[in-house]
Amino acid sequence: MSQKIATRTAYGAALAEIGGNPNIVVLDADLSKSTKTDTFKKKYPERHINVGIAESNMMSIAAGLAACGKTVFASTFAIFASGRAYDQVRNSIGYPHLNVKIGATHAGITVGEDGASHQALEDIALMRAIPGMTVISPADAVSTGALVKLAAEMVGPVYLRLGRLDVPVLYEENTKFEIGKGLTIKDGKNITLIATGFMVQQALEAAERLKAEGISARVIDLHTIKPIDTEIIVKAARETGAIITCEEHNIMGGLGSAVSEVVVRNAPVPMDFVGVEDQFGKSGKPQDLIVKYGLTPEKIVEKAKALLKRKK
Amino acid sequence: MDGKTKLELQMTATKIRKGIITAVASAGSGHPGGSLSGADIMTYLYFKELRVDPKNPKDPNRDRFVLSKGHCTPGLYSTLAYRGFFPVEDLTEFRQVDSYLEGHPNMDKVPGVDMSTGSLGQGISAAVGMALAGKLDSKEYRVFSLLGDGELEEGQVWEAAMAAAHYKLDNLTAFVDYNGLQIDGNITDVMNPEPIADKFRAFGWNVIDINAHDFDEIEKGIEGAKAVKGKPTAIIAHSVKGKGVSFMENDPSWHGSAPKKEQAEQAIAELDAYLAALS
Numbered sequence: 151m152s153q154k155i156a157t158r159t160a161y162g163a164a165l166a167e168i169g170g171n172p173n174i175v176v177l178d179a180d181l182s183k184s185t186k187t188d189t190f191k192k193k194y195p196e197r198h199i200n201v202g203i204a205e206s207n208m209m210s211i212a213a214g215l216a217a218c219g220k221t222v223f224a225s226t227f228a229i230f231a232s233g234r235a236y237d238q239v240r241n242s243i244g245y246p247h248l249n250v251k252i253g254a255t256h257a258g259i260t261v262g263e264d265g266a267s268h269q270a271l272e273d274i275a276l277m278r279a280i281p282g283m284t285v286i287s288p289a290d291a292v293s294t295g296a297l298v299k300l301a302a303e304m305v306g307p308v309y310l311r312l313g314r315l316d317v318p319v320l321y322e323e324n325t326k327f328e329i330g331k332g333l334t335i336k337d338g339k340n341i342t343l344i345a346t347g348f349m350v351q352q353a354l355e356a357a358e359r360l361k362a363e364g365i366s367a368r369v370i371d372l373h374t375i376k377p378i379d380t381e382i383i384v385k386a387a388r389e390t391g392a393i394i395t396c397e398e399h400n401i402m403g404g405l406g407s408a409v410s411e412v413v414v415r416n417a418p419v420p421m422d423f424v425g426v427e428d429q430f431g432k433s434g435k436p437q438d439l440i441v442k443y444g445l446t447p448e449k450i451v452e453k454a455k456a457l458l459k460r461k462k
Numbered sequence: 463m464d465g466k467t468k469l470e471l472q473m474t475a476t477k478i479r480k481g482i483i484t485a486v487a488s489a490g491s492g493h494p495g496g497s498l499s500g501a502d503i504m505t506y507l508y509f510k511e512l513r514v515d516p517k518n519p520k521d522p523n524r525d526r527f528v529l530s531k532g533h534c535t536p537g538l539y540s541t542l543a544y545r546g547f548f549p550v551e552d553l554t555e556f557r558q559v560d561s562y563l564e565g566h567p568n569m570d571k572v573p574g575v576d577m578s579t580g581s582l583g584q585g586i587s588a589a590v591g592m593a594l595a596g597k598l599d600s601k602e603y604r605v606f607s608l609l610g611d612g613e614l615e616e617g618q619v620w621e622a623a624m625a626a627a628h629y630k631l632d633n634l635t636a637f638v639d640y641n642g643l644q645i646d647g648n649i650t651d652v653m654n655p656e657p658i659a660d661k662f663r664a665f666g667w668n669v670i671d672i673n674a675h676d677f678d679e680i681e682k683g684i685e686g687a688k689a690v691k692g693k694p695t696a697i698i699a700h701s702v703k704g705k706g707v708s709f710m711e712n713d714p715s716w717h718g719s720a721p722k723k724e725q726a727e728q729a730i731a732e733l734d735a736y737l738a739a740l741s
Contacts (some may be wrong), residue, residue: 175598199594202628207621210584214591217569217577219522220598237581238618242588246569246578 154316157347158255160291161312162186164298165223165253169194174302175215177224179205184314185225185255205230209238209250216248221302224250228257228311232273243307244280251301251308252277257287258398259431259439260315260348269431275403277309278376284329285376287311287405289350292321293373300329313398315436317348320371332379334386338368341454341461342386345396346372346405349424349445353396356450367454375405380412387417392461394422394454398445401425420460422453463678467510469740471677474544475505476737479706480730481540481553487726489557492565495716497537499641499674499701500608504541506680507606516546519573525603526592528577530585530619531610531639532566533718539563539572547574583616585609586636590626593634593694604688607636612644614655620665626694627666634694635687636667639674641703643714662696674701708732 182188191198201208212224231254288294301308345353357367395406406423486492512525543550555561562571566580579585589607668690672679687695704710707729
């Protein structure tokens with residue numbers, strides 16, 4: 151197995167790397183050791199501001215700093231960033247389109263033992279519903295590093311969905327990424343698996359298993375959920391005729407919904423969704439939760455084979 | 463303050479109050495009560511205190527003002543219009559579909575608006591962020607915010623208060639428009655935020671009590687805030703909701719409702735009479 155690094159760790163490392171830019175300010179709400187913004191803090195303590203356990207306040211403070219020209223990274227767990235502070239993200243940051251990057255770590259069920267109260271499974275839905283919000287959900291450490299840097303260079307609000315769990319490194323260093331452009335990481339012609347975040351590795355594994363059964367599956371890493379890459383989705387729909395989305399999120403409102411919106415408008419084909427089936431998570435070891443909630447290559451294979459029967 | 467300066471401020475504030483009535487009456491909706499109670503504070507800030515330039519509203523070195531009680535746009539817009547940020551005539555387009563004068567402040571659309579607000583409690587946090595940015599950049603600018611007394615019921619205000627004291631933001635001054643009324647009635651009946659001054663003191667702020675309708679006192683409050691180092695200042699501004707329009711004073715029903723045509727005419731007539739008496 152390749153090296154494993156959590157995307158939150160790559161986030162902290164990327165912040166430290168770009169921190170030489172004196173315009174960058176990092177905010178945290180008493181979780182800097184978990185969100186890994188402490189990596190930035192060690193190098194640039196004067197530009198790391200801890201607001202204490204007050205996530206809502208943090209988002210509006212971030213807006214004030216951004217209104218004075220700062221590029222702000224505001225970090226906390228995804229559940230608090232998107233849930234507790236939703237109104238602040240919407241009204242203080244989203245509405246005036248301020249230059250705040252929300253570093254939302256510990257997204258999804260792979261948070262593990264902390265359980266349902268700490269497992270954001272609706273954050274993609276909430277964030278992508280805010281006009282002008284860019285939503286990024288990287289699959290590994292390399293793409294996280296690249297996308298964090300690109301987010302810092304663009305002007306406007308960005309939601310960065312990051313994980314707690316150590317996950318395999320999928321990309322070579324120096325791979326080119328572009329915000330808003332998905333990557334076809336495995337070509338195929340019978341079906342397409344569109345995945346985001348940690349589910350990209352599960353989709354790759356599923357594609358290998360499908361190949362053993364004679365099914366050629368394309369795998370797309372849709373690291374940017376908004377703005378969505380319409381071109382890559384429509385091409386996949388037309389060329390493979392069936393799409394399965396794979397996400398560590400409620401199947402309502404997230405990647406599956408975003409891809410469906412593109413497919414039904416441009417190239418309707420049969421689709422199915424792998425994700426958490428409209429329920430809360432629970433405590434458990436991440437690997438056990440992945441199995442319990444069906445975020446496995448086996449589940450993707452099962453749904454893919456069923457979907458192929460619906461394909462014309 | 464010399465008599466001439468004070469008289470000019472009083473006349474300007476009265477014109478601004480007329481603008482408030484005009485805007486709200488034209489829209490047929492909006493928030494006159496709290497706009498009128500905060501009018502003298504906003505007048506003093508924009509005509510005496512703030513280093514702002516209507517020709518260069520985004521000057522990075524300017525002083526900032528955040529209307530945390532964002533519903534009081536009639537007061538803010540009227541003040542900005544008379545200060546020259548946009549034409550006074552535009553006030554009649556307030557809240558109309560083709561107008562840039564949104565019901566709540568929008569920093570991207572309205573020249574002179576420093577922060578988009580409307581969801582109570584968020585503006586003061588944004589002002590904390592602006593004050594932090596000023597400290598980080600060693601800039602001289604000061605940040606002012608105006609909060610409602612009812613707004614103090616929002617928990618976020620106290621998160622912001624804690625952060626402002628923690629980071630020793632002596633470049634931040636928050637006015638509390640202490641008119642004692644909110645939509646559903648008296649603040650002490652709805653959800654008592656008292657004792658307000660003691661709360662800010664306990665959170666580590668310098669606190670100054672003033673009469674919100676006395677320009678000497680507003681000046682005293684601001685100069686007092688500037689003199690204190692290492693602490694933010696809360697200016698508890700004792701005010702009259704609906705100040706300047708007889709039938710609106712101390713009546714919570716004017717928090718968020720517009721005068722009908724005859725009522726607006728009466729209000730304008732009262733303000734004109736006051737203006738005539740001043741001059």
